[in-house]
Amino acid sequence: MTRPSAPPRLTGQLDIRTDAGAYLGDTRVRLLEAIGEHGSITQAAKQVPLSYKAAWDAVDAMNNLAEQPLVERSTGGKAGGGTRLTEHGRRVVALYRAMQAESQRGLDRAAALLAHMPEGDAASFERLLRRLALRSSARNQFAGSVSALRVGPVDVEVVIRLDERLSLAAVVTQESAGLLGLAVGSEVVAMVKASSVMLVADDTLRISARNRFWGTVSRIVDGPVNAEVTLDLGHGRSAVAVVTAESVRTMGLAEGVRAGAVFKVSSVILAVID
Incomplete structure (x- = not known):
């Protein structure tokens, strides 16, 4: 029994x-x-x-x-x-x-109550508790699972699936990948500082940055020199960028305007919650 x-x-x-x-x-x-x-x-x-x-x-x-x-x-x-x-x-x-x-x-x-939840719901809730316990100064934090690892001579490119629509890429050293125990299926949190996120308004623009999230401007907090711009990516996700106030004006950014959040793979910090 x-x-x-x-x-x-x-x-x-x-x-x-x-x-x-x-x-x-x-x-x-x-x-x-x-x-x-x-x-x-x-x-x-x-x-x-x-x-x-x-x-x-x-x-x-x-x-x-x-x-x-x-x-x-x-x-x-x-x-x-x-x-x-x-x-x-x-x-x-x-x-x-x-x-x-x-x-x-x-x-x-x-x-x-958690013990009586369906197994999938209980596991999901436990993961959420662990993620919420993570504290970081990085404004952008994205939880997902590793979908691919591409090992190079020194670095490892890590592709992280956030949901059915969004993925992002990060590059870490082989030593860091080993210390984090990264493998396909590993749950990770990807963190990006707002100052490392660039905003673009033209989706035909050719740039080298791998990570591009498109959404609509949901909030702008103006400052004397810089402004904080939040993009609504849909499905409850958002991205925050800090750009100059002049850039906000020249790009015509305002609430409801479509824009893209762009950041390099080297700007992504990965964390694993045990």
Whole structure:
């Protein structure tokens, strides 16, 4: 008799922020708990672990953002001074842990639902979660699968299928291809900086750049020198380019105008999410 497989374990990190900046996260809460246990910032920093300076910087930041001090320090006396968690600090830690537990229960419920989804839908959802976890400064991020690999003496040309309509090409070194474990069928995320994307308005223009995505201008954010132009590629996809404000004027770019986003294979950075 085959036992049903256990639902995937989803875990996350609770990060509490204020308008003034980051407030509480797992590292800071563990630091507070260690201060409460040891009564010493030095011992607490070693337990987390953090440098002594980083620990005090974190304490100062939390105290500045809190309505009441979370940590108090004392100097001198028979014990030679120390650090203690205030009553307010203990309440804040308890509240954070309660919120964390509730957050985990929500993730557990999501995992149980995921386990009962059709296999294809469940796998698709898991891939989406992994992709959303990727953070990068590149404005253009395209998820797809490797459809072809062309190995040269030094480099490897990687063709990535985004959907039924769109593909893009990238060139990486053989060493990078090996480190990423690239193979036909591998899932990858292709990233392109907006400053590396050129815009063209004439689809008969002959240029050497391999990657050309055509769409319509959906948004233009003007600046004194440069402008950010977003193209709607259809099917929920978009491409962003940063060009000069003069180029926007001379090309006659405006919302609804057809244009192409063009970028070289060497401008594509590939990432693999394990």
